[in-house]
Amino acid sequence: MSELSVATPGDMAELRAMFAAAAGPMNFIAGGTDMLIAGRPLPMGGLLIDLSRVAGMAFICADDGGIRIGGATTVAAIAADRGLALRLPALAEAAAQCGSVQIRNRATVGGNIANAAPAADLVPVLVAAGARLGCIGRDGASCELAICDYTPGRGHLIAEVILPRNGLLPYSAFVKLGPRQDLSISRLNIALLAEFQDGCFGDVRIAAGALGPRPLRLPLAEAALAGKELAPATLRDFLSALTAEVDAAIPGRGSQTYKRRAIAGLGLDLVAQALGLSPRGQLFEEAAQ
Numbered sequence: 001m002s003e004l005s006v007a008t009p010g011d012m013a014e015l016r017a018m019f020a021a022a023a024g025p026m027n028f029i030a031g032g033t034d035m036l037i038a039g040r041p042l043p044m045g046g047l048l049i050d051l052s053r054v055a056g057m058a059f060i061c062a063d064d065g066g067i068r069i070g071g072a073t074t075v076a077a078i079a080a081d082r083g084l085a086l087r088l089p090a091l092a093e094a095a096a097q098c099g100s101v102q103i104r105n106r107a108t109v110g111g112n113i114a115n116a117a118p119a120a121d122l123v124p125v126l127v128a129a130g131a132r133l134g135c136i137g138r139d140g141a142s143c144e145l146a147i148c149d150y151t152p153g154r155g156h157l158i159a160e161v162i163l164p165r166n167g168l169l170p171y172s173a174f175v176k177l178g179p180r181q182d183l184s185i186s187r188l189n190i191a192l193l194a195e196f197q198d199g200c201f202g203d204v205r206i207a208a209g210a211l212g213p214r215p216l217r218l219p220l221a222e223a224a225l226a227g228k229e230l231a232p233a234t235l236r237d238f239l240s241a242l243t244a245e246v247d248a249a250i251p252g253r254g255s256q257t258y259k260r261r262a263i264a265g266l267g268l269d270l271v272a273q274a275l276g277l278s279p280r281g282q283l284f285e286e287a288a289q
């Protein structure tokens, strides 16, 4: 294999030209927080493209059509964006809970998706919101993929994350459970996006991480809330559906018992947070009994 060479394109045109010219293996590095972890094998040859200085790859742009986030946008920028916090609070919350200050300042949304960790914190929110990825293929051509259809390791550069308006439901939340308060990789994380009016849920989308090789939608849990009144009986059905989702996702695993209990507690926090209610209110106390 050829020696490893590192390229640092300054803009998208230069980046595309590198795609066209590269003959051998091509890899990307953005924040380096996953790639440079001790013990991980680094690319041994070919071209390593540093995305951290590409003008036009780090942006957050919201308009009537939805929200677009550049693939090299840092997790810190996502956590700090006031427009995002209003339109998709779950994503701002997931970003705020990702790693430490130092990690968030380097880590990018593209890296979080491409690294494809089962517990990646931004991904459940993006899956629930029906995100699409604006990519550049190995041949330099642009293409758009649903986030669920993205397969890492195929040479696709994630140039931007597209959140269509119809996926941005007005109420949303993200909660995670980890071994520690800070700097904690999720043992379970879950995102909820919902419509809610006059005490009733409308459309509901829920996705969870660390329940399989990649974050997944939870259709039983969605159906337990969608179109239902916010009441203790509804919440109890929701908790039963969440435990059923765990049983279906990881049957017989060592962590099944722990996760089916943990997800019930997370589920109540999730609904309370999305609707701006106290999880210690009477409604949630009754549901937990």
Ligand SMILES: Cc1cc2nc3c(=O)[nH]c(=O)nc-3n(C[C@H](O)[C@H](O)[C@H](O)COP(=O)(O)OP(=O)(O)OC[C@H]3O[C@@H](n4cnc5c(N)ncnc54)[C@H](O)[C@@H]3O)c2cc1C
Binding pocket: 027, 028, 029, 030, 031, 032, 033, 034, 035, 036, 037, 051, 071, 072, 075, 097, 098, 099, 100, 103, 106, 107, 108, 109, 110, 111, 112, 113, 114, 115, 119, 120, 121, 122, 156, 157, 158, 159, 183, 184, 185, 186
């Ligand atoms: C101490 C520590 C704590 C952490 N805590 C958390 C946490 O709480 N939650 C969490 O979700 N993650 C956590 N992480 C993991 C990591 O920080 C995130 O996954 C981060 O978002 C990765 O982004 P990056 O830019 O650093 O990726 P990099 O390390 O630069 O790249 C990771 C992979 O993605 C590929 N890649 C990067 N950008 C693109 C792109 N635009 N298109 C295509 N491929 C691309 C690279 O080729 C590489 O294979 C933690 C990591 C560390 C070291």
